[in-house]
Amino acid sequence: MDTTILTPSEITIFNQKNIAADPTLYDVNAIPDTLSRDELVTKIRSISRVSKYERIYEDGTPVTKADWARYESMLNLAGIRKENPVRFALAIKRTAMRTYPTHDLLFSAGAQDRDIERFQESALFPGDAVAVLHQSRDKKWALVQSYNYIAWVPMTSIAIGKKKSVFAYKEAKDFLLVTGDKIRTVYNPVEPRVSELQLDMGVKLPLSRPENLAHNLYGQNPYLSHMVKLPVRNEDGSLGFKHALIQRKEDVHVGYLPMTHANIIRQSFKFLGERYGWGHRFNGRDCTGFVSEIYKSFGIKLPRNSGDQGKSEIGINTRYGEDSPLLDKIKRLKTGKPGDLIYIPGHVLMLIGQSDGEPFVIHDVHGLGYLNKDGSFYKGTLNGVSITPVIPLRTNAKTTYLDRAYTIKTVK
The missing domain is CATH 2.30.30 (SH3 type barrels.)
Structure with a gap:
C-alpha cells in the first residue's frame, strides 16, 4: 500500500504527455498573447450557449427569451476586435466559474430540489493561474482559461499581472x-x-x-x-x-505527497461527510472535483468533467460497450487497486478496496438507488461524500451503475 505508484519526475512527464494529447487539458503558459475574433468567439461559445432545455429561477419563475437575450448581451460579443490581447492572472480566493457572467441561479424545469444549479461550472482556488481572454459588457466578469476549464469569474476574484510573475509564482520549486x-x-x-x-x-x-x-x-x-x-x-x-x-x-x-495507494485512501477519507456541491457549489465539490482534488495532492492533473475524464486516454483504461458482460466489470473491480476510477454517464466513483469479496467505492454523490429485499426500488439522497458497495447501486429499477459503466481507469 505504501509502494510509490509514480515518482515526482514520472508525474511531471505524465502531465506533460496528457496536456499534449488531451484536448480538455491546457498549458496556460503556452496560450498565445493574442486571439483572433474567430478564436475568441469559439472559446466563448464553448461555454456560453443558450440552453435548449427549459430553465427556471429559484422561485420557479420560467427563464424567458428576454432573460436569455440579457445573458447573451453580457458576453460583450460586440467588443471583440480583429485581434484580442490575452492577459494572465492568479486567483486570489476560491471563486465560482460560471456559464454566463452573472450570479443569477438557474435550475432545470421540474427540478425537485435546488442542488443542481445550471450556471455553476467549476471553481478556481487561491494561486490558480489563468489566461484572461475577454471581459463582460459591464467589465465585472472575466472569461478565463485554467489548466482544465474555461468559464466566467468575477474580476474581483483574480489579480492580473505580468505573465512572467504569474508563472514564476505558479512554478515555485519550494x-x-x-x-x-x-x-x-x-x-x-x-x-x-x-x-x-x-x-x-x-x-x-x-x-x-x-x-x-x-x-x-x-x-x-x-x-x-x-x-x-x-x-x-x-x-x-x-x-x-x-x-x-x-x-x-x-x-x-x-511538496507533493508521495503517490501511494495508502495516501489515495487517506486523502479521499478526509472528505467523508462533506456535502455534495455541483460544480464546487455549497463550498464543497462534485464527483469529479472530489477525485481531481485527491489526485492534485500528488501533482496529477485531470480533466474537469467526468465525461472528459472517462473518455480520455489518460492512465490505463478498460473500456466497455453496451453489450459488455457485467461479470467482466465485476472481475475487473475485484482485481483493481485503490484509486481506480469507475465512470458511468455523468458520474465517477473511486475504488477503495474489497470487503468479503465485495468491491467498495468512495464517491461524492447526489442521489442513491438500490433494490429493497422485497425487490422494490428505493430512491433516496446521499448528497455528500460517501462509502458504498458498488454492485448494488442502481440508476433505476432495471439498471445498475455497473450496467452503465463504460470505463474503469487506473491513474498511472
Whole structure:
C-alpha cells in the first residue's frame, strides 16, 4: 500500500504527455498573447450557449427569451476586435466559474430540489493561474482559461499581472501543499486579504520567509508557523503578493505527497461527510472535483468533467460497450487497486478496496438507488461524500451503475 505508484519526475512527464494529447487539458503558459475574433468567439461559445432545455429561477419563475437575450448581451460579443490581447492572472480566493457572467441561479424545469444549479461550472482556488481572454459588457466578469476549464469569474476574484510573475509564482520549486479538505491561514489584524483565507486540498503555495519578516509578521512571531506567499488584488486590479502564516498543526505537506495507494485512501477519507456541491457549489465539490482534488495532492492533473475524464486516454483504461458482460466489470473491480476510477454517464466513483469479496467505492454523490429485499426500488439522497458497495447501486429499477459503466481507469 505504501509502494510509490509514480515518482515526482514520472508525474511531471505524465502531465506533460496528457496536456499534449488531451484536448480538455491546457498549458496556460503556452496560450498565445493574442486571439483572433474567430478564436475568441469559439472559446466563448464553448461555454456560453443558450440552453435548449427549459430553465427556471429559484422561485420557479420560467427563464424567458428576454432573460436569455440579457445573458447573451453580457458576453460583450460586440467588443471583440480583429485581434484580442490575452492577459494572465492568479486567483486570489476560491471563486465560482460560471456559464454566463452573472450570479443569477438557474435550475432545470421540474427540478425537485435546488442542488443542481445550471450556471455553476467549476471553481478556481487561491494561486490558480489563468489566461484572461475577454471581459463582460459591464467589465465585472472575466472569461478565463485554467489548466482544465474555461468559464466566467468575477474580476474581483483574480489579480492580473505580468505573465512572467504569474508563472514564476505558479512554478515555485519550494512550496507548501494543502493536504486537508480545507484549512485557513492564521488570522491577522493588518492584512485582511490574507487573514483566515480558506485553502482547499491541492492548493499549492510558495514557501517564503524573507529576513525582514523572520521575527515579526503582522505583529506575530512566525517561528512556529509556515510562512507562505499569497497573491492579492490591488485597488487597480493588478497582482500583488503578501505573506501569510499557516499553523504547523494544519494538514499540509512540504511538496507533493508521495503517490501511494495508502495516501489515495487517506486523502479521499478526509472528505467523508462533506456535502455534495455541483460544480464546487455549497463550498464543497462534485464527483469529479472530489477525485481531481485527491489526485492534485500528488501533482496529477485531470480533466474537469467526468465525461472528459472517462473518455480520455489518460492512465490505463478498460473500456466497455453496451453489450459488455457485467461479470467482466465485476472481475475487473475485484482485481483493481485503490484509486481506480469507475465512470458511468455523468458520474465517477473511486475504488477503495474489497470487503468479503465485495468491491467498495468512495464517491461524492447526489442521489442513491438500490433494490429493497422485497425487490422494490428505493430512491433516496446521499448528497455528500460517501462509502458504498458498488454492485448494488442502481440508476433505476432495471439498471445498475455497473450496467452503465463504460470505463474503469487506473491513474498511472
